[in-house]
Amino acid sequence: MANSKYEYVKLFEDDDEVMLPNLIVVRVVALDFRRFSEVHGFVKPNDEKALELMNCCAMATMEMFSDVIFSYGFNDEYSFVFKKTSKFYQRRASKLYSLVVSFFTSVYITKWQDVFLQKNLRYAPSFRAHVVRCASIEVLQVYLAWRQQFCHISNLDNTCFWKLVECGKTDREAQDFLKVTEKKEKHELLFQKFNINYANLSAIFRQGSCILTTKVEDIVKYHEDGTPVKRLRRKATVIHSPNIAGRKFWNEHSILLKELGAFATDVDKINPDYVRSFQVEKTLMPCTWVVIRIDGCHFHRVSLFQSPGTSSTIWKNTEFSEVHAFEKPNDEHALNLMNSCAVAVMEKLPDLVFSYGVSDEYSFVLKRYSQIYGRTASGMVSAIVSLFSSLYVMKWREFFPHKELKYPPSFDGRAVCYPSDEVLRDYLAWRQVDCHINNQYNTCFWELVKSGKSKSEAQACLKGTQTQEKELLLHSRFNISYNELPLMFRQGSSAFWDKKDATTGDKNPDACCERKIVVVHSNIIERSFWEDHPWILDKEAWILDKEAWIRDKAAWLF
Numbered sequence: 001m002a003n004s005k006y007e008y009v010k011l012f013e014d015d016d017e018v019m020l021p022n023l024i025v026v027r028v029v030a031l032d033f034r035r036f037s038e039v040h041g042f043v044k045p046n047d048e049k050a051l052e053l054m055n056c057c058a059m060a061t062m063e064m065f066s067d068v069i070f071s072y073g074f075n076d077e078y079s080f081v082f083k084k085t086s087k088f089y090q091r092r093a094s095k096l097y098s099l100v101v102s103f104f105t106s107v108y109i110t111k112w113q114d115v116f117l118q119k120n121l122r123y124a125p126s127f128r129a130h131v132v133r134c135a136s137i138e139v140l141q142v143y144l145a146w147r148q149q150f151c152h153i154s155n156l157d158n159t160c161f162w163k164l165v166e167c168g169k170t171d172r173e174a175q176d177f178l179k180v181t182e183k184k185e186k187h188e189l190l191f192q193k194f195n196i197n198y199a200n201l202s203a204i205f206r207q208g209s210c211i212l213t214t215k216v217e218d219i220v221k222y223h224e225d226g227t228p229v230k231r232l233r234r235k236a237t238v239i240h241s242p243n244i245a246g247r248k249f250w251n252e253h254s255i256l257l258k259e260l261g262a263f264a265t266d267v268d269k270i271n272p273d274y275v276r277s278f279q280v281e282k283t284l285m286p287c288t289w290v291v292i293r294i295d296g297c298h299f300h301r302v303s304l305f306q307s308p309g310t311s312s313t314i315w316k317n318t319e320f321s322e323v324h325a326f327e328k329p330n331d332e333h334a335l336n337l338m339n340s341c342a343v344a345v346m347e348k349l350p351d352l353v354f355s356y357g358v359s360d361e362y363s364f365v366l367k368r369y370s371q372i373y374g375r376t377a378s379g380m381v382s383a384i385v386s387l388f389s390s391l392y393v394m395k396w397r398e399f400f401p402h403k404e405l406k407y408p409p410s411f412d413g414r415a416v417c418y419p420s421d422e423v424l425r426d427y428l429a430w431r432q433v434d435c436h437i438n439n440q441y442n443t444c445f446w447e448l449v450k451s452g453k454s455k456s457e458a459q460a461c462l463k464g465t466q467t468q469e470k471e472l473l474l475h476s477r478f479n480i481s482y483n484e485l486p487l488m489f490r491q492g493s494s495a496f497w498d499k500k501d502a503t504t505g506d507k508n509p510d511a512c513c514e515r516k517i518v519v520v521h522s523n524i525i526e527r528s529f530w531e532d533h534p535w536i537l538d539k540e541a542w543i544l545d546k547e548a549w550i551r552d553k554a555a556w557l558f
């Protein structure tokens with residue numbers, strides 16, 4: 001809708017389409033899961049409930065994203081394989097991994113209490129994700145073999161490790177012992193010393209879990225004459241298999257053959273070059289401002305959700321803001337929830353220097369030399385979008401104490417590099433102009449609707465109108481002075497560390513206690529905002545960061 005002189009900043013966005021014939025795998029891995037599992041007292045080495053929750057999230061993800069044909073997970077990770085012809089979001093990598101990780105995270109929080117009845121979630125967990133490109137079905141086969149082999153090796157190791165620790169060894173001693181022990185000896189150790197036959201441990205621990213979906217018919221209601229109204233729905237099922245990369249397992253599932261292709265032989269060796277390709281992630285250009293923009297998925301449009309109180313997922317012609325009865329055009333609580341999540345994300349990731357939010361989106365600015373998540377686009381985007389989603393679900397009650405969250409929300413994300421302060425400020429100006437144009441239009445639109453016009457009449461009435469005409473319309477017909485509407489609606493929200501932090505810096509040991517993020521609703525298009533807050537895009541810190549970065553990255557220069 002919006003059109004402004006700042007639109008040129010869109011030229012900095014790059015295309016990350018996964019080209020055909022590459023097969024798409026989205027791999028999701030928990031962040032800092034060791035700490036999370038300790039804080040939540042997970043059983044070692046495997047917590048059945050924690051695995052059940054991971055499977056639950058993966059099943060919901062597969063039911064949500066119908067192009068995902070197969071998934072495999074163990075411990076704290078899951079891999080989702082898309083059908084080979086998928087056109088989902090034009091195969092744009094950032095859309096795919098961000099939506100999957102965001103939804104997966106939201107479900108993790110939503111379902112936590114159902115799985116861990118007595119255990120409260122103590123803090124917001126998050127996951128990271130990236131796209132693995134497999135050039136052929138043979139490469140996908142190696143990928144699956146690699147992951148399942150890792151599951152086996154790590155589970156055997158962990159089982160031995162915790163048994164050794166239980167019987168008195170220190171962590172160090174147990175690790176040193178296992179380092180020099182062969183697989184066969186580990187099996188022997190478990191059997192001889194601890195009376196454990198490894199092969200008898202639960203398949204879910206040893207083999208991980210696979211998920212496949214089938215179409216089932218649900219009766220959703222009955223007509224007056226008693227005939228049932230049926231609807232097709234995807235139903236996910238968990239299975240365990242000792243060799244998911246084997247021909248025997250794969251080729252007996254017709255859906256895998258049809259949507260992905262057959263395995264011609266069994267894998268006898270995992271090619272290390274392939275493994276390198278599975279791990280490669282694009283890094284962002286150094287010395288640029290990185291902006292991570294996240295946006296609510298289908299906050300307005302059709303979405304899929306699980307109807308409350310039932311276990312079935314149903315297509316509904318609906319929108320997140322509609323289902324949750326957000327006030328139109330602006331819901332103060334919904335916007336404050338977004339702001340609160342953004343502040344919490346900034347507190348967790350100190351490399352974030354500024355963020356700007358409007359409607360269902362937030363832009364996070366990372367300092368120029370940020371090296372978090374190896375400066376990979378997928379690391380930065382997925383960690384932020386996942387943490388944001390996690391917080392959004394956890395904080396929902398605080399902002400909507402009387403409203404149930406009806407289904408897990410999801411956000412997409414992208415990373416864009418801007419080379420100078422000017423371009424970065426133009427980017428932020430672009431978002432604020434967009435906020436202004438949309439807000440003015442939406443205010444007029446909903447006033448017209450409230451006054452009795454249909455939506456299409458309201459649309460027709462506003463078509464081609466300029467700012468001043470809209471202001472006049474609001475004033476003359478509805479007695480609304482646009483400039484007196486709440487600042488948050490007109491200007492959006494900006495979050496940043498307040499001045500005290502920047503000036504006290506590291507010199508004062510108590511400084512960290514005083515650090516505070518402020519949320520303001522200012523005009524950030526005007527240069528004066530940046531002149532009044534020079535520490536946000538601080539030049540001096542930038543030079544120090546640059547020197548540290550060169551020392552770290554380019555030691556060979558000296």
Ligand SMILES: Nc1nc2c(ncn2[C@@H]2O[C@H](COP(=O)(O)OP(=O)(O)OP(=O)(O)O)[C@@H](O)[C@H]2O)c(=O)[nH]1
Nearest residue numbers: 296297298299300301321326327328329330331359
């Ligand atoms: N009523 C109400 N709706 C809101 C509010 N904030 C966001 N929305 C809705 O969220 C939509 C955001 O627009 P987009 O992000 O472009 O659209 P979307 O439906 O989320 O679609 P995608 O982002 O492409 O998935 C708006 O059109 C509103 O319908 C709010 O405070 N109140």
Ligand SMILES: [Mg+2]
Nearest residue numbers: 295296297360
């Ligand atoms: Mg949106």
Ligand SMILES: [Mg+2]
Nearest residue numbers: 295359360361
């Ligand atoms: Mg939006």
